Amino acid sequence: MWRGAAVRAVRGIGSSRAASGAAAAQLRRWLEGELEGIRGAGTWKSERVIASRQGPHLRLAGGGAGILNFCANNYLGLSSHPQVIRAAVQALEEFGAGLSSVRFICGTQSIHKDLEEKIARFHQREDAILYASCFDANAGIFEALLTPEDAVLSDELNHASIIDGIRLCKANKYRYKHMDMHDLEAKLQDAQKHRLRLVATDGAFSMDGDIAPLREICQLAQKYDALVFIDECHATGFLGPNGRGTDELLGVMDKVTIINSTLGKALGGAAGGYTTGPKPLIDLLRQRSRPYLFSNSLPPAVVGCASKALDLLMESNAIAQSMAAKTQRFRSKMTAAGFTISGKDHPICPVMLGDARLAAVMAEDMLSRGIYVIGFSYPVVPKGKARIRVQISAVHSDEDIDRCVEAFIEVGRKHGALP
DSSP: OHHHHHHHHHHHHHHHHHHHHHHHHHHHHHHHHHHHHHHHTTOOOOOOOBOSOSSSEEOBTTSOOSEEEOSOSOTTSGGGOHHHHHHHHHHHHHHOSOOSSBHHHHOOOHHHHHHHHHHHHHHTOSEEEEESOHHHHHHHHHHHHOOTTOEEEEETTOOHHHHHHHHHSOSEEEEEOTTOHHHHHHHHHHGGGSSOEEEEEESBOTTTOOBOOHHHHHHHHHHTTOEEEEEOTTTTTTSSTTSOOHHHHTTOTTTOOEEEEESSSSSOSSOOEEEEEOHHHHHHHHHHOHHHHTSBOOOHHHHHHHHHHHHHHHHOSHHHHHHHHHHHHHHHHHHHHTOOBOSSSSSEEEEEEEOHHHHHHHHHHHHHTTEEOEEEOTTTSOTTOEEEEEEOOTTOOHHHHHHHHHHHHHHHHHTTSOO
């Protein structure tokens, strides 16, 4: 009897493996079909491998050297700044590679508290809380703060992390047309029936290089008794007289309640994000924010990088102020050549091309001329609005910028993007 049962069990295992193999084969066929569809649409995203530090000049794996980099978020050039690197090494030697734990168990070090205090002081807020990324900060705030009694009003072109964070919460959700204050006011009027109303917007929109009309948003928020939240990932460190962001640039620092931003762009370029605002809010996030409670603490080297980057910014605004002239140089020369550049006065300079294949082919041709840029297409941007997003850094020279413009003109004429 036992022998028959054993045979049946073995046969059962065999059939289970066959079923599992069939399911895996079905999955593989579906995946290959999806990938072929992406390739066919001209929206395949290849990853170029860099064999050097991040900076205005790169060396690519496979031999490409002397490449000019115009697509990094390294706005201030601090990712390879000698003092920033030394601060990372010092933190690594003193505090180790990592905490192997979350903050409330055994993952908080003195450098974490020091950086949070420094962030709050930089933004002139009461307190701050660190996350592994700003994506995590955006995923963690709305669910912890808003209830089904509340409402959140979000710009339709907000970053994916804001959209995902809002999806996680149970608040009533309103989406207003991009930077359309008439639509926002209509939505605020409709949202008056809810307890709290939170207007959520990017300070600077990463795909289009435009800046939110924060003065008008804050005026509407005051009129309709709402709170204002801004994501400052593409503003912190270089917008405003002292690089504090769009709220400083537009003179509404006292009217914005909550700021989320990143340490992974202008502030050293390593990783990490944060929320800064009223202390009771930060205290609540430490108790309820899931990405904070269930993610390992930021590695000490990353904390050291960001802390030194903030020191450099608070010592002098010279780096932040150097951005404006470089940005204007590129925008004016490209516009004069006949290109359409989206946004205004922001180092994100999208060269609008429309066609996804054209953006991809032009980006490859630019690389063959020593200029590292990337074509953006659906689903990163809407269909029909493909572009090459150029990003200016404080460490680009005028000669770097001019060389980039010359390459664009040459490639644009070759592919019919220019007459």
